[in-house]
Amino acid sequence: MDFMINMLDLRKCTLVQNKVLENIIREKEKRRKDLSVLSFKQKIHILVLLQKMARGVTKQGKDMERIVWLI
Amino acid sequence: MEKTLKLVKELKEKKVLKDFSIGGGIAALYYIEPLLTYDLDIFFIPLKNSIDVLTPIYRYLKEKGFKAKKEHVLIEGVPVQFIPVYNDLVKEAVQYSVEVKYGRIKTRVLGLEYLIAVMLQTYRSKDRERLVKVFEEAKIDLKLLKEILKKYGLYDKYVRFKEMYFGAK
Numbered sequence: 650m651d652f653m654i655n656m657l658d659l660r661k662c663t664l665v666q667n668k669v670l671e672n673i674i675r676e677k678e679k680r681r682k683d684l685s686v687l688s689f690k691q692k693i694h695i696l697v698l699l700q701k702m703a704r705g706v707t708k709q710g711k712d713m714e715r716i717v718w719l720i
Numbered sequence: 721m722e723k724t725l726k727l728v729k730e731l732k733e734k735k736v737l738k739d740f741s742i743g744g745g746i747a748a749l750y751y752i753e754p755l756l757t758y759d760l761d762i763f764f765i766p767l768k769n770s771i772d773v774l775t776p777i778y779r780y781l782k783e784k785g786f787k788a789k790k791e792h793v794l795i796e797g798v799p800v801q802f803i804p805v806y807n808d809l810v811k812e813a814v815q816y817s818v819e820v821k822y823g824r825i826k827t828r829v830l831g832l833e834y835l836i837a838v839m840l841q842t843y844r845s846k847d848r849e850r851l852v853k854v855f856e857e858a859k860i861d862l863k864l865l866k867e868i869l870k871k872y873g874l875y876d877k878y879v880r881f882k883e884m885y886f887g888a889k
Contacts, residue, residue: 678856684753685857689822693721693746695754703756715758719797720721 693720723796725825727784728762736780738765741817741828743803743810743838748850750820750829751858755850759792760800763814763830773804809872813838832858833865840874840881852885 687695700717731737741764742750745757766773778788781795792799805811813834820829830838836854839847854860869875
C-alpha cells in the first residue's frame with residue numbers, strides 16, 4: 650500500500666513538473682514571438698548587444714575577426 | 721546602420737547596380753527574433769553581365785573612402801558583403817523584395833517566402849536553424865511559398881524538412 654501511495658505521489662510530482670516545464674516552454678515561445686515583432690531598428694540594436702556579448706568567444710580553428718557594428 | 725543603408729541605396733540611385741536586397745541573417749532577423757550575425761548581406765543584380773560584377777561597386781565605394789577587406793566592405797562601421805544574384809531564384813527574390821523602413825531610410829529586404837526558398841536551396845546548418853525559427857515565429861503565405869518552391873524544384877526538400885523538424889507535412 651505504501652508503495653502504491655509513493656507511486657501516486659511520484660506521478661503527481663511528475664505531472665506538476667510537466668506543468669512547470671510546459672509553462673516555461675510556453676513563456677519562452679511567447680518571448681520569442683514578442684521579440685519577432687519588434688521594429689527593424691530595435692532588432693538591430695539587440696543584434697549589436699549580442700555581438701558585444703559574443704566578443705571574445707572563439708571557435709577552434711576559425712579565424713575570428715568579428716566586428717561589432719557601429720550603429 | 722542608417723548611413724550604411726543610405727549608401728547601399730545610393731548604389732542603385734547612381735546606377736552602379738540595377739537592384740539590391742538585404743538577404744542572409746539580417747533578412748531573417750527582420751522576420752524573426754534577433755539572432756547573432758556579423759555581416760550585412762546585400763544580394764544585387766548587376767547593371768551588366770560581366771565576369772567582374774563587383775568592380776564597379778568596390779570602385780564607387782573606394783571613391784567614398786570605404787575599402788574592401790577580404791569579402792567585405794566596411795561601410796560606416798558595418799561589414800557589408802555584396803553578393804551578385806547567382807541563379808534565377810535569387811534574381812527573382814531580389815526583384816520581388818519588399819520595401820521596409822529602418823529609421824528614416826527606406827530599404828529592401830527579401831520577401832519572407834523567397835527568403836525561405838533561398839535558405840532551403842542553400843541549406844547550410846545555419847539556414848536550417850533559421851528555417852526552424854521562421855516556421856515557428858513568422859506569418860508565412862503558404863500558397864505563395866508552395867508556388868515558389870514548386871517553380872524551383874524545392875517542394876520535396878521542403879516536405880522533408882518539415883517532416884524532419886516538425887514531424888508533419
